[in-house]
Amino acid sequence: MKKLIVAILILGTTLNSCSDFIEEDNRSYGSAEQYFLTAAGFESLINTNYATLKDIYGGDPWLFEAGTDMYSEGRNQEPEGLAKYLTLSSSSAGVDQLYRTCYIAIQQANKGLYYSTLTEKSSTLDNRIGELKFLRANAYFLLVQTYGGVPIVLENINTAVTAFDRNTAEEVYTQIFKDLNEALPAVSTAAYNGRVNKRAVQDLLAKVYLTRGYETFGTPADFTTAASLADQVIGGQALAVSFDNVVKPGNEMNAETIFSVQFSAASNATGTTALGSSQNYWFSSYLGAAAAGNPYPNRSYTLCPTVYALSLYEKGDKRWEGTFMNEIYSRYYDYYDVADKAALKITDFYEPKWFTTADRGAWILDNTSRMVNPAKFRYHNWGTYSSSAASGGDYNLIPVRKFDDPKAPYSGATSANYNTTPITPATNRSSTRDFIISRLGETYLTAAEAYFKAGQSGTALARLNEVRRRAGGGVAGTIPVLTSIDINTILDERGRELLGEYHRWFDLKRTGTLVERTVLYNPKVTTTNAFAGKAGNLKVLRPIPQSALDLNRSKNYPQNPAY
Template identity: 90%
Template sequence: MKKIIVIIGLLVTTLNSCSDFIDEDNRSYGSAEQYFITAPGFESLVNTNYATLKDVYGGDPWLFEAGTDMYSEGRNQEPEGLAKYLTLSSASAGVDQLYRTCYSSIQQANKGLYYSTITEKASTLDTRIGELKFLRANAYFLLVQTYGGVPVVLENINTAVTSFDRNSAEEVYTQILKDLNEALPAVATGAYTGRVNKRAVQNLLAKVYLTRGYETFGTPADFTTAAALADQVINGQALAVSFDNVVKPGNEMNAETIFSVQFSIASNATGTTSLGSSQNYWFSSYLGAAAAGTPYPNRSYTLCPTVYALSLYEKGDKRWEGTFMNEIYSRYYDYYDVADKSGLKITDFYEPSWFTVDDRTTWNTANASRKANAATFRYHNWGTYSSAAASGGDYNLIPVRKFDDPKAPYSGATSMNFNTTPFTPATNRSSTRDFIISRLGETYLIAAEAYFKAGNSATALDRLNEVRKRAGGGVAGVIPVLTAIDINTILDERGRELLGEYHRWFDLKRTGTLVQRTVLYNPKVTSANAFNGQNGLLKILRPIPQAALDLNRSKNYPQNPAY
């Protein structure tokens, strides 16, 4: 295969640090090349690899969450193509995000692996090589799920190359598995500290095998392997952290976190609204800075939960209050800043789906003294605050609180015009909360899906019901134990557990339910015809970005056939 590289801003040599242990600091050497062949220099280079995750996951969420059953456009505009499919093309806004950021990550990993062969030997060298291979595999996994076959680039390339060929999706999966299986015996085996460890590798391997099992080149053994790997990650660990503490700001390094992107206030000091994560920005309604207290990050009012997403939660499910701010205090962040909330006044209450008329009366009577102002207090009846009703005022949508960051600086008002070319993302990356990529609750659900696909429904139900037990406060039966399972049962549970956690589009695409469930539950995509593409094919894979096609001189790089 000819030497290849993607050149749409992918050659990145310096990135901002991810955390205190990820700092690139060259004080003693005249060039990066000289520095990287020293033990401290190579360590710095590996740390820079971790920093690439900030751009992969910290920016806009469209390729992860838009155009699904869980979210639809609210008061503000989503990228039309990615959200509604009908106009989706290679030039659509946001299509190139993962192509750019993942190849930047791959290029950095290739550089690190190149220097690993010539740098000073250190006791951590083999461990760092394993970490680099994990990071490269993670980037390729995102790419192959999103675009299908892409170029497999394994060389450290320092000069622009304008001709590259596509590898098949099967070849990309082969490379991903090769990297992860080589990383597995090399990385550290201890508890998670922010660096890739054995458990993180096993977890990603489980998800890769699960996803490959659905492909035409997958085999039933992929599901069996995925289930075994997921159980190795679980290793008898119960879901003992309450859901509220799993999503609590500042508690991202809890016992159930498997891998995350490390952010910190110090590393964002030079770009307080551009170097962090934007996850706190997208999944809620704008309430106004004055109403919320200071500091307060602007909310986008863009990705809004659908009626389906809100109706997933049952009475007794602790994930309802853990995911949504169903009571809003006069000062929004008093929820986090005030220990004793009994004296706080509330301005809004969002009624859950299970409330009856009697429940409504009971709540209003019991909480009469808590209402900030009887004349202006807003009681939001069930059915009045989903994405279908989110085009009105600031409080017409229930806020998603699980990504709140009370320490984030105000990011300022932004306007987004997705019709401009090139589209420039809004500057809203103000959160310094670690971005959790994988956690134990999802691993149980990976195991459930893998066992189900392997034909072992009984064990699949066991794994899924463990997630439901924790959702009921750790007490079995608070929410019903499920006795039957299918793919929709699994997707419903993933929706409850993982709302907004950058998995949903991949979940629907993997399971072959993207068209069916989006049309069924997304009010902005009402016909399967929106997915119709060229050559009688559906727009399931995203198109290869037009910029990559324009820069490529190879004739062996076709666009995805639906485009």
């Protein structure tokens, strides 16, 4: 097998510390090769591996969320090809994001595994080897879902290699399983503390088995295994943390977090708008005067929830107010910074789907005294603030608050200058919050889907309804449990629970519903012709980036069929 490493993916890579738990040691200690042979040096190398997750998940979200049923383009333009498919090609903007970042992560893991055989022994060495194999498997899992078969590279390479062959998707899955099954007995069994542990490996294994089950080379046993693994991750743990606390800023290390990318103000210190996460930036409209004070609640007005996404929520579903800021105060972040909100004035209210005319009148009557000024207060009727109506001014879209970061240092953006000098997408990585990759609510939904595909609808319903019970808050008048289940029921529930959490494109691609549901619910993709590719193939896989093809001298690396 020929090797893949393109120079732009390896050379000049500089990474930053992962978290308060995982910090790199950048002391000078002779050459890097000498340093990695010491226990301290090898530990620093492992921590650099964790830092690669920051660029995989911390940057642009297009390959995770654009062009789906949940989000469509707002006032700012998304990459045309990824958002609307018609012009999608190997040269389209954003197509290479996961290709670049995942192969950087793979190369770092290969380096760590190489030095693991040479470095001095320590009590944590086996744990760290397992962590490296998990991180490499995670990168390959993102690649194979996005691009199909890709080159498998397992060697530590120090020079650029420009000739490489393409492995099949089936071969990539085999390698992912090998890495994860070797990681499982090696990693720590302790509670999650920022490093990969046994539960994180089991959770990823469940997702990989579930996803492979849909492939032509998958088997029914994949779904049964996925269900069993998901239940092992759950381990009898109820969804006891309220949804509001699951998404609460600063509470990312709660009891339901399984694996996350760890950010912090300290690790962002040398690049306050470039080294953090951008998840808080993408899913809302501009907020104008509500940004008074510091920090500024910067929003891109780009990935906007569709009517479908907003209409998923029912009366009594705690996730509505946990996901969206349906009331905006004169200063947006007073929601987090002021304990007693009774005296705070509100500028905007976004009416939920279930409001009747009577509900509207009653709300206005009850809240007139809270309005900043009745003449300036804005009441947004249901149906007026989805992505379909997002081409107007500030506040035209309900803000997504579940990723808010009141501590994000938005340097250069204030209420006085934002409309003329906004932070650009190239410098929007300001959030200091951890980026949660896996959490228990999603694991329950993984189990539900796996049991459903394994033909055990009763157990599937039980897992899904546990998520709904937590969402209803366990009080009278909560959302009802479901009595039947199909793939659309599961996708609807995943939409409610996981809005904006960088799963949606993979969910639709995995379940074979990408074309159908995007055309049905995304107002910017209205016909299946948008997905039409070469020779009758659909643009479901993303194309291999042109930058990789241009640097490749091998003849055994075909482009995906639709391109």
